[in-house]
Structures are given as structure tokens and as C-alpha cells.
Amino acid sequence: MSSPYDVVVIGGGMSGLMAAISLVEKGRNVAVISKGDPVCCLSTGCIDLFSRGDDPIGGIELLPDYHPYRLIGVERVKESLDIFQDIMRVAGLPYVGDLRVNRKILTPFGTDKITCLVPETMESADCDPDEYIHVISFKGLKDFYPSYITSGHVNSGYSIFDAGVSSTSAIAERFEDKDFLQEFISWLLNLSLPDGKIAFPAVLGTRSSMSIFNEISNRLERDIFEIPTIPPSIPGERLFNRFKNLFLEKGGSLYWGKEIASVEKLGGRIEAVTLSTRGRPTRVQGTLFILATGSFVSGGLYASMDDVRETVFDLETYLPGERKDWFNEDFFIPGHTIEKAGIRVDSTLRPLDSEFSNLFVCGSILAFTEVMKYGCGHGTAIATGVAAANMCEELL
Ligand SMILES: Cc1cc2nc3c(=O)[nH]c(=O)nc-3n(C[C@H](O)[C@H](O)[C@H](O)COP(=O)(O)OP(=O)(O)OC[C@H]3O[C@@H](n4cnc5c(N)ncnc54)[C@H](O)[C@@H]3O)c2cc1C
Numbered sequence: 001m002s003s004p005y006d007v008v009v010i011g012g013g014m015s016g017l018m019a020a021i022s023l024v025e026k027g028r029n030v031a032v033i034s035k036g037d038p039v040c041c042l043s044t045g046c047i048d049l050f051s052r053g054d055d056p057i058g059g060i061e062l063l064p065d066y067h068p069y070r071l072i073g074v075e076r077v078k079e080s081l082d083i084f085q086d087i088m089r090v091a092g093l094p095y096v097g098d099l100r101v102n103r104k105i106l107t108p109f110g111t112d113k114i115t116c117l118v119p120e121t122m123e124s125a126d127c128d129p130d131e132y133i134h135v136i137s138f139k140g141l142k143d144f145y146p147s148y149i150t151s152g153h154v155n156s157g158y159s160i161f162d163a164g165v166s167s168t169s170a171i172a173e174r175f176e177d178k179d180f181l182q183e184f185i186s187w188l189l190n191l192s193l194p195d196g197k198i199a200f201p202a203v204l205g206t207r208s209s210m211s212i213f214n215e216i217s218n219r220l221e222r223d224i225f226e227i228p229t230i231p232p233s234i235p236g237e238r239l240f241n242r243f244k245n246l247f248l249e250k251g252g253s254l255y256w257g258k259e260i261a262s263v264e265k266l267g268g269r270i271e272a273v274t275l276s277t278r279g280r281p282t283r284v285q286g287t288l289f290i291l292a293t294g295s296f297v298s299g300g301l302y303a304s305m306d307d308v309r310e311t312v313f314d315l316e317t318y319l320p321g322e323r324k325d326w327f328n329e330d331f332f333i334p335g336h337t338i339e340k341a342g343i344r345v346d347s348t349l350r351p352l353d354s355e356f357s358n359l360f361v362c363g364s365i366l367a368f369t370e371v372m373k374y375g376c377g378h379g380t381a382i383a384t385g386v387a388a389a390n391m392c393e394e395l396l
Contacts, residue, residue: 005031005253007392008273008286010260010312011300013038014378015363016292017243018080018385019392021087024250026393031284032247033255033275038240039297039364043377044228045202045235046105047095047117049081051375052334056116057099059374068366068380071347072387080386081379085117092210093242094120106199106227108144110152114375119235121204121213124197124225130155132196135227136188140166143229144201159191168203172234175205175212185219202226202235209238255284260312269358270313288392289356291315291343292363292385300365301341308341310365316353318344318367334373342367349388358395362388 007023009016012034023030050059050069060069060077069077081099088095097103097117104112105125118125127133135146135158146158161184163171174180188198204226205212217224228235248254261276264283272285293300293312301317302309303326310317320326320340328336344352344367349360362384364371371377 005029005284005286006396007288007290008033008284009290009292011292011294011363012244012256013292013294013298013363014040014381015385016290017247018382019290019292019362019389020247020252021243021250022386022389023392024247024252028396031253031255031286033258033260033284035259036257039294040240041236042231042233043236044113044233045119045239046115046122047378047382048375049099049116049379051102051114054102055100056102063374064368066368068369068384071345072383076387077383080383081117083386084382087246091242091246093238096120096123106149108201108227108229110149116379121209121226124223125227127197132156132194133199134158134193134196135199136161137201138163138166138171141171141201143168161187168229168232168234171203172206175203176208181212181215185216188220197223197225199225199227202228202233206234206238255282263313268355270356287358288395289359290388290392291359291361291365293365295342295364310343313356313359315343315351318342332372336372339370339372340368342369348391349384360388360391
């Protein structure tokens with residue numbers, strides 16, 4: 001049976017969910033289709049806007065004209081990040097930061113990561129080199145390295161708590177138990193730590209992280225902060241789950257774990273997509289469509305030996321240079337040529353050279369985003385997600 005949605009968003013990552021939430025907040029009937037969890041669940045949960053300088057907004061102004069930030073304009077980028085912060089404040093997962101000043105957070109290896117907006121649980125992570133930091137870790141936890149952190153910070157120490165479980169998600173879930181939290185706080189108080197900040201791996205709860213964080217901080221009467229672990233990352237999962245639940249709470253429809261099997265077109269428009277489900281196929285009909293399927297990691301783009309393909313609508317995909325130029329042993333080097341690959345769009349986020357007049361594209365599938373080169377991952381996803389929603393709003 002067909003479902004006449006105002007907008008069908010394909011891809012449930014930061015960009016797709018940001019677009020979808022913006023539209024349901026305006027009373028639109030929206031469906032999100034996603035084949036799986038997004039890259040956000042692997043991320044620190046911090047919002048990189050432009051991490052290659054001191055001033056993120058100032059840095060955007062220096063990017064090439066064809067970068068997605070420049071296509072939609074700096075003012076819209078700023079507005080979208082303000083909207084994001086408002087949403088997260090109301091959702092009980094507040095983010096702090098200044099769009100004009102990048103900040104440092106500690107990584108589990110003791111190095112610094114430069115980012116822009118951070119969850120409030122990381123607000124105190126930017127430490128003076130000589131202030132005392134005491135790092136807490138958990139017995140058996142493999143995704144966090146307190147000795148690396150303390151070896152890089154002269155004035156520091158660490159202690160290990162036995163939570164009875166050792167994976168990040170299992171420890172985070174234990175913190176949701178009130179008795180466990182009290183036991184942990186009593187242990188901390190008994191350590192009689194020197195004055196200074198206390199740092200924890202980011203496992204202080206899943207759903208109730210802010211109240212757990214505030215309770216520990218209040219009882220200890222200390223500045224405390226979380227350090228993201230290596231993936232999978234609890235702050236990334238908190239952000240994603242909060243976004244997903246918010247969309248559902250506001251009346252959105254979610255088709256999760258579903259891939260597009262076929263696309264129905266009519267007169268230069270997309271009419272509907274059909275999902276591959278067990279039993280009878282599900283047809284999802286919409287007036288407008290947003291493509292937010294991410295880059296190679298999530299499968300929005302697929303690279304074969306001699307080509308790169310967009311996987312849902314088979315859109316024309318921009319490829320940087322020759323096949324030999326796409327290769328580099330280190331996928332994570334900033335400026336890897338293949339990072340430029342993706343869908344080219346105009347300033348309304350409509351794909352260039354496309355037969356579809358009712359399709360918009362947002363997020364890391366956009367050509368020239370270059371997430372690693374510019375350190376602009378969630379920033380571009382949020383900004384282009386809001387921009388795509390606004391473009392739809394103008395047409396509905
Ligand atoms: C390991 C890692 C760590 C990172 N850390 C940070 C960080 O700390 N801060 C930061 O700002 N950025 C970070 N980034 C970058 C950032 O996470 C991404 O750029 C951003 O989240 C991309 O969002 P997106 O919505 O465009 O795509 P994605 O998150 O990739 O989401 C795309 C979604 O589309 C779905 N999908 C794909 N194909 C289909 C299909 N055919 N049908 C239906 N659904 C489909 C996928 O399942 C997925 O849910 C990191 C990236 C990586 C890889």
C-alpha cells in the first residue's frame with residue numbers, strides 16, 4: 001500500500017535525520033528509510049565544523065566555492081548549527097561551544113582533537129598543561145588508554161574501577177542502574193584524590209548521561225569530563241539515538257534496516273521507492289525526496305575496480321581524476337583524492353545532470369565535502385540537512 005509522504009528521506013545519519021527533524025517540526029509528514037546505523041555511531045559525538053584552524057566559521061569563508069558549505073552560504077551554516085544546539089538543549093543532551101572558536105578535547109590516546117561543538121560532558125576537557133587531571137578507567141576496558149593520557153600530561157594520575165563488565169556499551173548500561181552509580185561514587189569519594197579535574201572514558205550512561213554526569217560532578221564537587229573512546233563510541237550513539245527518537249516522538253515514520261529495491265519514476269519525478277522486505281514489498285510514495293545515504297563507509301557510494309556508483313538512484317557521480325589517483329594506502333590521510341568523489345549539486349542542493357526535479361541531496365555523499373581534509377564531518381551533515389529541508393519546505 002502506498003503512503004503519501006510530503007518528504008521521503010533516504011539515509012538515517014546526521015544529515016538525513018537533521019533534515020527529517022526540521023521538516024516534522026514544521027508539521028510535515030516525513031518518512032526516513034535507512035539500511036542501518038550511520039557513521040555517527042563511530043564518531044566522538046563532537047561536531048567538527050571546520051577543524052583546520054582556530055576559527056571554524058572564518059575557515060569556511062576560505063574554502064573553495066564548490067564546497068557544500070559555500071554553496072549554501074555561511075549564514076545558513078551558522079543558523080543550522082544554532083538550530084542543532086536548540087534541538088539538543090530541549091532534548092536533554094546539550095552541546096556547548098562557540099562557532100568562532102575551535103576547542104580541544106582529549107582523545108583516548110592522550111592526543112588532542114580539534115572540534116567545535118561538544119556535548120556538555122566534554123566541556124571541561126580543554127585542560128591547562130600543568131593542572132592536575134586524574135583519569136578513571138575500568139578493569140578490562142580495551143578501548144581507552146589511561147597510561148597514554150597520563151604520560152602526555154605531566155601532572156596526572158589514574159585509577160581503575162571494576163565494573164564487572166568490560167565493553168564500553170556494557171559499562172555505559174551499568175551506569176543506568178542507580179545502585180551501581182552510588183557504588184561507583186562511593187568508590188571515587190574513598191580515593192581522596194588531589195585537587196583537580198577527573199576524566200572518565202565516555203561511558204557515563206546511555207539514555208541518562210546528563211543526570212549521571214551531574215550527579216557525579218555534584219557529589220565530588222569537582223570539574224569532571226568525558227573522553228571519547230575508540231569506536232564504537234557511546235557519545236556518538238547517544239547523539240544518534242536522541243536524534244532518531246526525537247524524529248519518532250514528533251510523529252515521523254521510520255523504515256529501519258531496509259534497502260531500496262526499486263525506484264518508480266514519472267515525467268522527470270520520483271514517484272515512489274520500493275523497499276526490499278521479507279514477504280510483500282513495501283512501497284513508499286512521496287512528493288519530494290532527499291538523498292542522504294552517506295559516502296563509501298555507509299554505502300551511499302560504491303567503488304568497483306573502474307568506477308564509483310551512487311547506489312539508490314544511479315545519479316551521475318563526480319570522480320576526481322584517473323583511477324590511479326584514487327589510490328592511497330592510508331584511507332584516513334587528510335586530502336585523500338577519493339574524498340572529493342560524490343554528487344555535485346547546485347545551490348538548492350539539487351543534483352546536477354539529473355533527470356529528477358523533486359530530489360535534493362545532503363551530507364557526506366556530496367562531492368567536494370572532503371570531511372577528513374577539512375575536519376567538517378557532522379558540521380556539513382547538519383548544515384546541508386537543514387538546507388535540504390528548507391528547500392523542500394519552499395516547494396511544499
Ligand atoms: C570513524 C569515523 C569517525 C568520525 N568522527 C567524527 C567526529 O568525531 N566528528 C565529526 O564531526 N565527524 C566525524 N566523522 C565524520 C561524520 O561522522 C560524517 O561525515 C557524518 O556523520 C556523515 O553523515 P551522513 O548523514 O552524511 O552519512 P552517514 O552517517 O554515512 O549516514 C548514511 C545513512 O544512510 C544509510 N544508507 C546508505 N545506503 C542506503 C540505501 N541504499 N538505502 C537506505 N539507506 C542507506 C546508511 O545505513 C546510513 O545510516 C567521522 C567519520 C568516521 C568514519
